[in-house]
Amino acid sequence: MTSSALSSTPGTRITRLRERGRTDPASLHALLADGLVAHVGVVRDGRPVVLPSAYAVDPAGPDEGGTLYLHGSVGAGWLGRMEGTEVAVTVTELDGLVLARSAFHHSMNYRSAVVLGRARLVTDADERHRALDGIVDQVVPGRAATLRPMSRKELAATVVLAVPLAEASVKVREGDVGDDAEDVSDGAWAGVLPLRRACDGVVSNPDSHDEVPDDVRRRAEAWGAPTGRA
Template structure:
């Protein structure tokens, strides 16, 4: 009913050979909203790339703007150097993975012990962001990923800082989520074993914000932090 010309992405990503798991396929999902929610809840991703023929996996900050992820680093860092100097370079094949562990699943049998979790795996080619406007958008997204609303309440990067910052972009295209929920799946013949069985939930949470040593005590705690 809308007259907008904006492209609305379909509700799910298209599975590919490498986003269909070989195990536990019933746990896989390509739902765009689920993928976004898992990504947005995470403070770090694990970024994998290949260097000298072997894998490297590093934890790193990231942010999301629609169907684009932005990963942050210094211009001197290894993966960012490998992305070259923008769209002219072929880009860096990466795999970006995010995982939340929600519970410990204790079965009667050692074999059926498990974790409840939500994960997202993104395959693709990362490119260095060189457009100044996109770089500013990406940096805001990285700060707002840590605390939503924070980029508007901090000093924006100056020219020197922008020059020292490299950001790479990874499009959300070849993406899957995997989710395990619920209790243990013990074999029926183990039902009479005497062991306690069930799930221990894991809870994330925030402690009381700790002001910096040099913070003027008259500066109040902002609403977006008090609400955490």
Template sequence: MSILSPTQRTTVTRETKRAVAGRSRMLALLGDALVAHLGVVVVRDGVTHPVVLPIAFAVDPDGPDADGTLYLHGSTGSGWLRSALDTDVCVTVTELDGLVAARSGFSHSMNYRSAVVIGRARVVDDPAERAHALDLIVDHMIPGRAATLRPPTRKELAATAVLALPLREASMKERAGGPEDEPEDVASGVWAGHIPLQRVALPPVSAPDSHDEAPVDVVARAEALG
């Protein structure tokens, strides 16, 4: 599908002018971002509480789930894993693009791109899909890196969990540009504007026991992030 069709749970109700309808824009955001946050309600020792965790991820727009698949990387020893399978979860991805300085504290803001995906996750058990998902997650950090690595061991696979979440129930908002001040605030003469932000990567630092310099793909990724 090319158009985001939010359900009631993902319908934007505040600052609706910032809502993004194009699914391609959301996929572009998911391609740019490196960290997602997973929200899940955990039950431990009879106590229920929410948890929000940073998590590595990758996207397969043509994956087997409805409207594509969001793959989430975790540990089989994580306490949240079982809870994430017992109820719907919420995954958010945000990129901060700037700070907006207005002429009043109320009108200060941030420029951002943010997506919300809600749904029921499943454990990826199929060996072929799991290998594909793990390669996608590695390549999401450094494109092409997975092909240069040895296969994971049985022990590593036993310790690694991969969850898949459908991309169907999703929404996105974004803000860009300068402040939106009231006319009387503009007349005050206070400076207003915005401060663009971008992620900066420094040159790769080789491990002390590395056999050679950073390969071309790693250097290229650092330059792209910078």
């Protein structure tokens, strides 16, 4: 289920620097498609905990607004108890360091999303397979199709959670330094250091004797791997 605008709730409403907010779901989907790591905030045994996690997104998923999938080990028993529990998921991409003439105006160029919702334990076999394939493809698009199927033992050891995308916010900072006029007149240097994800090339495992697969090569080249080293 999709909507024409992101939700505006007490949890997602941007109250500072509102001009950086994005209200269209396309901005959320684009950021989530670019990201690699989500940070998941939960309350465990009465204490707040934030954990990094690989993830996948299905904008047309079965939950309201689409579905964000997370996974983890059954061995982390608390994860399997998250059914119906409120969670917060954040994804941030850093695009640059904004170096101002004053400490106060130093900043970063970034794209950041916050998703709030009740976690749903995914038990349907087909949806679990789609979610786990999606998590692999989030890292290297197309890779899931090249791998052997997960074994029953591996599936039994894995918890998959779904979080609806219905309640979410996106905030973006881009552009130049925003210094005060008096600081600009002082003549000190200011500027931006653009940042991007980069790959130096593929390092094959010592016991891997095949050519680098096309999916891995494409991913490396997309991140700037030098020709001949992908």
